Amino acid sequence: MSITHPEIKEKRYRTSRILEDNDAIHLSVDCVIFGYDDDGLKVLLMESDMSEFRGKLSLVGDILQKNETLRQSAEKTLLSCSNLDNVYLEQVEAFSKIKRHPIGRVITIAYYSLLKISEHEITDKKQRMLRWVAIDEIEEMAFDHKEILDKCYATLQQKVRDYPIGFNLLPSKFSLKQLQEFYETVLCIKLDRRNFRRKLNSLDILIDLNKNQDDVAHLPAKLYSFNYAKYEKMIKKESFRFDI
Amino acid sequence: MSITHPEIKEKRYRTSRILEDNDAIHLSVDCVIFGYDDDGLKVLLMESDMSEFRGKLSLVGDILQKNETLRQSAEKTLLSCSNLDNVYLEQVEAFSKIKRHPIGRVITIAYYSLLKISEHEITDKKQRMLRWVAIDEIEEMAFDHKEILDKCYATLQQKVRDYPIGFNLLPSKFSLKQLQEFYETVLCIKLDRRNFRRKLNSLDILIDLNKNQDDVAHLPAKLYSFNYAKYEKMIKKESFRFDI
DNA sequence: ACAAAAGTGTTGACGATACACCCATGC
């Protein structure tokens, strides 16, 4: 790979940090940032800044710095996209195919993160082209990022069935219908309304806010919030499975 | 950290490869090799070759080479311990605490592996002090290896409940009692014999070998093997959960 | 004959599924 080729020069500029040592193995952290609103499940993506992938969508991420852990790097990436910290964040897998990055050997650790779109304004600090893309509209991506996204989505689906992490994606006040729609959307399934409500009732982890929707052209639904404290106690006691 | 100190010299010698560039972040792959026999669940460990951890137990692993994937590195480590390849191997997590390795910044990716102790002779190719250690006798370990082991064991337990990966640990011919003991040992639970047998019967993934134990001082048990082909078909059809 | 483990059935409780009608609100 000649360093005099103009495309390579561009790459050298944009990703200079990882080119300091051509023989080394480099490490990056990529984030699959899932967001949810009434339109469905979306992922925060940027347009790739590499000429090989011009126009292609890419995950947000960064090269790992020497004085930070993988999680800290992911948190920095989150902060660079939106002003919020304290969002749900979980490591998924390391991807290490030899040729996955065109300019050298880069191994990436994937994290996924969950947030409520309506409550987190995107304020990109790195002049990237960030935008929310509906999960089922994402086709080709830069690098092996589609593979990473697919793996993270599968992990999210698994996790959502076993633990109530969906409450990181839903607004803090929600109706049972919204909750059901969330599960139907994320898991791509249909649920029976009455059975779903009975299930949630028996789990006893919602707080009845004694409030109703307003401004809706029909019977206003009751609003609930998630009882984190109660849930924490439950998982400590036994082999608890949320099991939606 | 002075390089003239004799202990440091020893470390430099033994781990010379990862000291070539003191400023870089280095990558290793560590393997939690689980083995099982009638005595229970064990892990293949070595005595640490680092003076800081003299006498402490350590996972086996290696520095990642530039021309190999993480999985290939793990497979190489497995081959260096025992002549077998084609063993169950799965990535678990990357560990990246800043001070986890005394001689520099080393991030490690943990894999766990499953094998039948009786069918895999240990033939160490690197003159380490390898031995099988019962899982409940492992206390202190070198580096953060205890933390890594604990995480891998938790992952194994989770996985064993959902998928029949236990058949990688059991002998290829086994009795229902052996199978039940396996689940009881690995999951640290007690199971009802009749309910367990009914469960396995209903799953219909065992092959009745029409053979019995011999040389036992009691009614000889029937022997079974696992029907991999049938299981593969099952998981493709629906949302299958083994659910022991 | 005895010790040791193999093998076998029934019941009751609970949770999952399937399904249809009335109610409150905004327009």
Add this chain to the structure above:
DNA sequence: GCATGGGTGTATCGTCAACACTTTTGT
């Protein structure tokens, strides 16, 4: 008054848990 979505109950089925006695073999 009508369109829209909210809210509720019951019957059936399958699955899980609890439980004790008889059989076969080697010594």
